Amino acid sequence: MLDDGWHVQAVCTLCLAAKGVFTQARHWVPKSTRLCLRHGRWTDTYHAQFDVRLPPEIIQAQRDHRHLVREHGWQSVEVAMRQATGWCWRWWDSRRFHQERDRRLKLLIPSGGGTYREDPRLIASSYPDVIALTGLLASPKLRNLPFTGRERDFRVFVSEVRARAAPGYRYEAAGVADPLVRWIEEERYYRTLPNHPFPMPNEPRTHNPDTLEDLTRRLNARLAPESDDQRQCAICGTPLKDAHPRRVCPVNGVTGLVSWVRFGCG
Incomplete structure (x- = not known):
């Protein structure tokens, strides 16, 4: 029986054609599946599938996504990915750190074409940045760096954010509305509570209730x-x-x- 780590997704049309099937079909795949690695086609939407081999980072992001699930479990990666997606889109909506995403998007949009908020090509273009941040937040060791009380660990965490998805990010100048600033303040408060809310699935428990x-x-x-x-x-x-x-x-x-x-x- 399949657990919650699986979902239904469209089958790659080129994979179907290789088997002599020329109608659309759907199948169960792990939640970490976004595209067909064999043919480099984005399959994680209800829209027409499209080739994502030209920006190689998208293909690599799929491999990294699966590696994260094997290392940390799909539940932890799912939680971390939701948080990473929220950070990225808040930055992009304020026109910050979007250059790499836009570069990939131009490679996927036909000449003279436009895009919209739910465009699967826009989602595919954002995938590498989101997965890079997900790797930071899914790791218990890296996720804990801002809360050790050591300045060096905090600087390492911010430098990881810069390297993964936000070049030039400065925590001191970010402002209270910045998603990373808000997350650190909220997480710092939650960590003071026994069995604090919204724990990561792989997080060690700080309080064990009586059996x-x-x-x-x-x-x-x-x-x-x-x-x-x-x-x-x-x-x-x-x-x-x-x-x-x-x-x-x-x-x-x-x-x-x-x-x-x-x-x-x-």
Whole structure:
């Protein structure tokens, strides 16, 4: 059975023609598949397929994408790719760091042709930059560099951003609306929280919640005759005013043991 790391995509028309099939078809492929490496055709859209061999970076980006999935897992790469795509498009919308993308786009657009926001040729042209940044964000080691507290590590991270997708990027002059500045501030805050929100799938957990066995062991210890907690509610620890310990809690009005079993221990 296929997991969520697969999706349905159009089959390369040249691959079909080689088998004597001249109708369109679709098949299951890994989510890291954007094009047919055999024929160098972009297949990751519902539009007509087109050749992407002229800008060789697009072909290499497909190979890099698959390597990242093998190294970090498709879930981590999927999360990192969404973040990288957001960074790139915010920069490009503000007319920054778009020169390489535009150069590739000119090689894919026929003479005199135009483009639009959802144009698959525009998406294909942006693919190398997005994958380059994805490699930075999918790596737990590289992703952690801005948060080690060492100035050298922070400079290494920014230099990686420059080399991969944003030539000439300066963090100090970026401004609060810059996607990288916002990401660092948000990530720094999230990392102060136990089990912080939006963790990467390959990120080590900083807090492990109690298992059911741990909770059961804790309850049994509290209910034991020799326990010092005999006159406290099993749920909230409130002192019981009933003569019979472990009976009625003055806070929640129910028997501590029954309440724990039915509703769970707080």
